[in-house]
Amino acid sequence: MRRTLMCFFPFAFALGVLVFFLPRPARAFGDVGAFDPRALLAGGTTGPARATAAGRWSWELVQRTSAPARLKPSQVRADDAGVVDGPFLWWSGDASVATLSPQEIAGLRRFFALGGVLLVDDAGASDDAGDGRSGASAFGKSAREQIARVLPDTSPIALGPDHVLFKSFYLLKRAEGRVAGPRTLDAIVRGGQTQVVFSSHDLGGALARGATGAWENPVVPGGDLQRERAIRLAVNIAMYVLCSNYKDDQVHAPFLMRRRAGALVP
């Protein structure tokens, strides 16, 4: 045994020297610039409807892509000065929101004026019919009304699979979350940039995972495959936030067209 250890020692020493000579990675350098699915607290909401979803979102992003993400995402009030400290906000809820205060409206307007992106995720969305029609909850409807007050000069449009959100990392054919919901996402586009994305799919519901490692919500009607596609959509949204319309660049066009043509997965 001792002899074996003696033989192993030179190798271990050499490995140690090699590790020592390698440039030391920059520990945690750049975490401030990592993707942070900050939960927006506005209109009386005190926290996201899916509390564990944001952390899981970051975890999935880090596992699947090269993008850094904050595994402990933050929360920010719309009337807090810190609302402009990052380019992304996630507004999740399942109940009707109260009318935004003038301070909240001003804060969100500052955020949008800097080019920030907001995801409005309807955690109360239903898919009773299972036919892909929108089952927006009171949150979804009221949130749209409040956003219309923040950005009165705009109105949402539908984003189909041709939009960069559906190809920013994964090639997706439709939007899905905890519920199948409508095939498209709605969005407010300002100055050519998608700034508000409305999801009637409860994306957070598909991502939420408890401390025990179990998914918190069943995904209907597609089960685990649908959950995987929901995670992919969440990854795509994060990639869109970090890369904007990178995948719309001309250099990607021929590749993506070929893959779209041969894609089997919806």
Next chain:
Amino acid sequence: MDAPAGQLSLSTRLAVNGDLPPWAAVIACVLVLVSLGVLVVHELRRRERGGVAIVASGVLALLALLLAVVRPVRIAARESVIGAKVVVLTDTSRSMALPEEPSGKTTRHDVGARALAELAKQSKDARLLALGFGEGAPTPVASKDGEATAPSAPRSDLTSALRALAASAEERPQAVVVVSDGRLDDPAEGASPENLAALGKELKVPIHAIATTRQGPPDASVRRVSAAGAAVAHVPLPLSVEVGCSGGLSCDELTVTARELREDGPPALLATGLSHLKDGKGTVDLSVTLERAGARIIEIAITPPSGDTVPENDRRLLTFVVARERVRVLHVAGRPTNDVRALRQWLKSDASVDVVAFFILRTQSDNPNARQEDLSLIPFPVDELFTEHLPSFDAVVLQDFDAQPYGLEKHLPQLSRYVRSGGGLIMVGGQNSFVAGGYAGTPLAEVLPVSLDDSPGATAADVAPITPAWTEDGRTAPLLAPLREVASEELPQMPGANILGDVRAGGLVLWSHPTRTTRTGAPMPILAIGDQGDGRSIALGIDGAWQLEFSQLGARTSGRGYGAMWDGLLGWLMRDPRFEPGQLDLTSPCVAGEPARLRVRAPDGGRDASGGSAREMVVELRRLDARSGEPDAAPLKVEVPRHAPGATGTVEVTLPPLPAGGYTARLKLGPGPTTRRDFACEAGGDEWADSRPDPDRLRALAAATGGSFRWANDDLALPFPKPAVVSAERHVVPLAPPWSWTLAAAVLLGVHWFTRRRSGLS
């Protein structure tokens, strides 16, 4: 030369009284003549006694009456004979420095000077004013010390000279003589007789012509280079090159090459072509693509046949000011972050920027949990980008990018050469940048403005939050002026910084670490800029600049700080004049062998960062086409006077006479990056491009304007207008008092009446 006026001479003559209008004198004379006629005719018809007496007394009476009316005076005057003013326009363009005869050493200018002297000798009655024409209004040909000036004008514009004469307030000439080889820029070759005649119409004088040269030297040359449109970076520029052989030199075809003179190495071949000559003339079309913007020197050259006696015009050195339609930027990011997002959005928001981006979205260790065809990822075409397409980019941005995993390491020498040959490089910090990205000790590290620690185990980053500190150079740097205008000196707190070494020679630190120092004890650079050969580079050792947009500071400044910072950084990299510390311009085209003047502009008057004493300003000249080992390969330094810049910060410096070639002038303001200007010095230039004389054009000019044509060696007696007589002094004296004329007329009229009465007439 101006011929002296004639000698004064005294002359005396009779005239009618000055108070009598000319028409009255004429009427009086006519009346007298008519009266005489009537008298004579009447007496001839009558033929009676006393007729002769009547006629005689009548004639006397009429003459006396006439004298009483005109009352003659005697005029004594001092007069001079003034020769006609003749302007001799001598060609002072550089083509007159070419030999007169194929084998002779006498120049055309010498022949012209001799002709001028001979003309002065033969035209003593005329006042010759010898002027030289070249560019613009004509000027006296003799310098202050009386020596004839050498032919140095870059053009031979006879039309402008004649127009200037016509517009002059001075005495108009009565004739013009042109002494030239006939190779004029204006009127152009093939000008119609109407156009030639129009040249003399304004002056309303004949234009005589004296041709200095009958035959040109044996010469093959690049006669003309014309470009179709302006030069734009990365866009092919069609060039039409006209070549020719003359003076008995035989050549059927000539090889034409176009090369770009570069500071970082030998001239780069851009295009080559073969021109087939017919009647001694040929044209070849070349297409050249210039990748770098700014003033670029292009050499168009032929391979001359044997027997060529004017080697100076075998190549032309042309300065093309290459514009940028759009700035092409290659943006490569190692991972998507907020900083990458901010930079991409800024690049995409600028319509003048054409950005090609490649982001690493997935590493080998990532598990996307999907098949390849479900991903929108494409291979990173590192080989294609950094070999084939690299020259087409104006700037490369490496943001948080690790060179090792993606095969960039093998292209770092190429990337380094790209920067030295005029490209721009920005390395933006992050956990995969600088030392952590494996760049230390590589060729790319050599073109960064800061040194990188390549020792084993070198620390790559300091993760302590910091707020970068402005250096004195940063406060005065024009490229950060837009940011200072927006955010003053306030900067957001950064999550950490890459470890950078000392700034290299020629570099400048604009932001530094507030506490950390380099090995030499200097504050560690955070933002540094520097010249690298023909190109430039920037090191930004942080990845939190996006907080200029998303932060409390960003909200207060509407996020404009981030764009202002990058506007300055990219603009400086692209040599945008707004962000240059100084500017250089030639006041006039450089001519080989003659001193050139360079205009230096330093907006801050060359003051140092503290605004105190003037910094040392030096212009460094370097040959672009020098071969190693040549004596002029070493840079030449010209010091700019410190006190000279005025309120506008402009000063002119004289460069010593330079041999023909391409040059780059760099203005060094202190230790930082330089401002450069490329220019070319040619021997002869356009004027020597076509060495053939053109006596036919002179002959046609003379014929069209009513002048005469002569060869310089012929008899130069020209038909000038006759001299004019001018009185200098005048005395008028009446021949008799007015009453005596009246009395005489009365008496003679009385005698005539008496005579008539005696003859029985009334």
